Amino acid sequence: GEDVEQSLFLSVREGDSSVINCTYTDSSSTYLYWYKQEPGAGLQLLTYIFSNMDMKQDQRLTVLLNKKDKHLSLRIADTQTGDSAIYFCAELYNQGGKLIFGQGTELSVKP
Amino acid sequence: DADVTQTPRNRITKTGKRIMLECSQTKGHDRMYWYRQDPGLGLRLIYYSFDVKDINKGEISDGYSVSRQAQAKFSLSLESAIPNQTALYFCATSDPGYNTGELFFGEGSRLTVL
Numbered sequence: 001g002e003d004v005e006q007s008l009f010l011s012v013r014e015g016d017s018s019v020i021n022c023t024y025t026d027s028s029s030t031y032l033y034w035y036k037q038e039p040g041a042g043l044q045l046l047t048y049i050f051s052n053m054d055m056k057q058d059q060r061l062t063v064l065l066n067k068k069d070k071h072l073s074l075r076i077a078d079t080q081t082g083d084s085a086i087y088f089c090a091e092l093y094n095q096g097g098k099l100i101f102g103q104g105t106e107l108s109v110k111p
Numbered sequence: 112d113a114d115v116t117q118t119p120r121n122r123i124t125k126t127g128k129r130i131m132l133e134c135s136q137t138k139g140h141d142r143m144y145w146y147r148q149d150p151g152l153g154l155r156l157i158y159y160s161f162d163v164k165d166i167n168k169g170e171i172s173d174g175y176s177v178s179r180q181a182q183a184k185f186s187l188s189l190e191s192a193i194p195n196q197t198a199l200y201f202c203a204t205s206d207p208g209y210n211t212g213e214l215f216f217g218e219g220s221r222l223t224v225l
Contacts (some may be wrong), residue, residue, distance in 0.1 A: 004153075006153075008151060030212075031211055033212075033213070035214075040218075041218060041219075042115075042201055042216035042217055042218045042219055043154075043203075045213050045214075048211055088153060092212040098156060099212065101146075101153045101154040101155075103151055103152055103153035104153045104154075
């Protein structure tokens with residue numbers, strides 16, 4: 001089956017690192033994604049990782065992929081108040097080319 | 112102007128009414144999707160269409176129907192709305208030529224069924 005799981009809330013202090021975790025079930029997923037949803041807006045792609053990679057870094061963002069455990073994480077360094085949003089993990093489910101999303105993690109950044 | 116436009120952005124209706132949510136896109140993408148977002152449940156796929164003649168059910172299609180009027184237009188209908196269809200609905204598009212499978216989302220349509 002297709003399932004993506006995330007914890008619902010994370011609270012950090014401004015300047016700290018944030019780590020948002022995700023587990024998925026489809027071992028044949030070729031791409032895994034992190035989308036960001038700001039209040040009152042749609043989702044926008046934040047970053048993605050191809051399944052043959054272990055890590056991807058993009059400025060303050062680091063994505064780690066553990067294929068054996070089917071675990072994906074997003075680390076945001078030096079978290080700012082503008083990073084407050086809901087972050088969705090998603091996998092590209094190969095049967096049908098659909099994206100399956102997790103529940104979303106609401107990140108709250110306190111000054 | 113937004114590449115993926117949803118109308119209406121907000122709608123309040125009563126149980127039993129027929130509702131249509133519309134989506135149009137200027138990205139030229141073949142693939143279009145309807146998702147609903149509920150707190151704590153994330154986004155769940157209702158229907159998707161890979162081209163004008165292709166319509167597929169998603170995880171939660173019961174109570175919904177869709178129409179792909181053209182490459183650029185994909186409408187979602189609730190024939191007889193019920194309160195548990197109160198949610199935020201998103202339309203999205205993708206292009207199979209983008210090998211990353213990225214989705215491009217509209218800004219959402221908030222539906223409240225009383």
